[in-house]
Each structure stands twice: as structure tokens, then as C-alpha cells.
Amino acid sequence: MRIPPKKRLYITTTVGVVSVALAAVSGAGAANDGALKPFWVALGILMTVVGAAVPGYEQLRKERQRKEAHQAAIDAAVEMRVTINDALDPIVRQLGRIATATSKQERGNLREATIPMILDSAAHLIKGHRVRACWFHIAEGRPRRLEPVQYAGRADAPVTVFQEGTPEGDSVFAMIRNNDDLQSSDVDRHPPAGWHGSDEHGYRSFVAVPVVAGQTPYGMLTVDAMNAGGVSRSEVPFVRLLAGLLADALAYGATEEGLRRLVR
Secondary structure, eight states: OOOOHHHHHHHHHHHHHHHHHHHHHHHHHHTSOSTTHHHHHHHHHHHHHHHHHHHHHHHHHHHHHHHHHHHHHHHHHHHHHHHHHHHHHHHHHHHHHHHTOOSHHHHHHHHHHHHHHHHHHHHHHSOSSSOEEEEEEEESSSSOEEEEEEEEESSOOOOOOEETTSHHHHHHHHHHHTTOOEEESOTTTSOOTTOOOHHHHSOSEEEEEEEEETTEEEEEEEEEESSTTSSOGGGHHHHHHHHHHHHHHHHTTHHHHTOOOOOO
16 A cells, blocks of 8 residues: 555654654663663664664665656656657658659659658647647748648647738748747747637647748648647657658659749
8 A cells, every 4th residue: 555645754754753752761761770671671772773764764665766767767768769660660661652653643642641640640649638730831822821731639620821911920931931930838828929829729738840841841730739738848859850751751852843832
């Protein structure tokens, strides 16, 4: 049975204080000759041992817990690395298929199949509450717009269109142009410039990164969660990695197929 920390502290403190008190009483009793002197001596020795053993036991227990926690962290990191490798391996193989495709149609089909693979990886490897990953592409025309094309994760489809000339649109196009990112662990308390709270978006935390190959932007990858802190700053490198893989997939053969878009 595991004793709660507060109760354990109370018990060990009580045992320590009682042991010290009884050891002192035993010392006083053993100083007097009489029939009870052996008892007081034995009690004093016992209480001294108990008083020394309890803190020692607690120290050993805490050290054991520290080692167990350290090992658990190592095991979790190894498991996460294996999980990420399992998720990324099919995507990397897919990039190889795109690179070696022999026709425009085959390459296009492979590119389209890569997008849900990347979105699924983002939605299932980030451990927030009801995570969603969305792909926004840069639509043709003026003013430029970022439109939601595909998503994975929770069932709520993205509906926001980011258009130049609006606070939201200018914010994300500046992010893409500067190869930056937007992230908030709580959009109600700390929304990025031009961003509104969760009442409008339906999520509490998110990250948005550009999908850019070299100097050629294709759009934006976003990941959001229903809980504050569900998508933290620590998730940004992983989402950027997925966005880079998506950009690579879209860039293969893009020159001859007229898919390149420039942001000025």
C-alpha cells in the first residue's frame, strides 16, 4: 500500500520525535540503579536505532524513487523515439517514391497521399486533448489567401481563411515570409498578434509553422488542442520537421508543373 506523501511525512516525523524523546527518557532511567535499569538501557538502544533508521530508510526510499523516475524517463524517451521513427519512416519512403515517379500524374497522386500521412502524424504524436492538425495552402489570386485544405485529428473542420489585408492574414503571411512560427499555450491569455481567443477558434493552444521549400512557400501547417498547454513551445521543432517533409513532398517536380508560388 502506497502512503500519501503528507501522511508519510507526518508518520516519519512523529516516529523520529517519539524515538528521540524515549531515548532521552531511557537515558535518564538507566542512570538510576535498580531492577528496571536493563529495561531502560535496552529501550534507549532500541529508540536510538529507530531514530537513526527512519531517516536512513526515507533517504534510501527517495533515492530508489529517483532512480525509478530516471529510468521511467529514459524508457519514455526511447518509446517516443521509436514511435516517431515508426511515424516518419513511411513519410520518408513516400518522399523517395515521389522523387522517382516517372510521370506527372503519378507524382501528383503521391504528393496528395503524403499530406494526410503528415497530418495524421502531427495529430497523433502530440499529446494534447483532442489534437487537430491542419494544412492551409496559398490560393491563387489577389489578395492572397491561406485556405484550409485537409485536416486530421478531432472532427471539427477548420473554416478560417487567412487573407492579406486583415490582422490575421498579415500575421500569418509575415510568419511565412520570415520563416518564423506562431505558438500559444493559451490563446485566451496570450494570443499572437491578430489572433482571437478560443471562443472563435474552439481551441486553447496551437502552433503554426510555414511550409516552405527554399525560398518557395506553399502554405502553413497548424496543430491545435482543446486544452491550454496541450500544444506547447516544445512541440515547435517536431511540427517544423513535419512541415519540412511536407514542403519537400510538394517541391519535387514543382518547377516543371508550375506549382511554385512566390511571396513578396
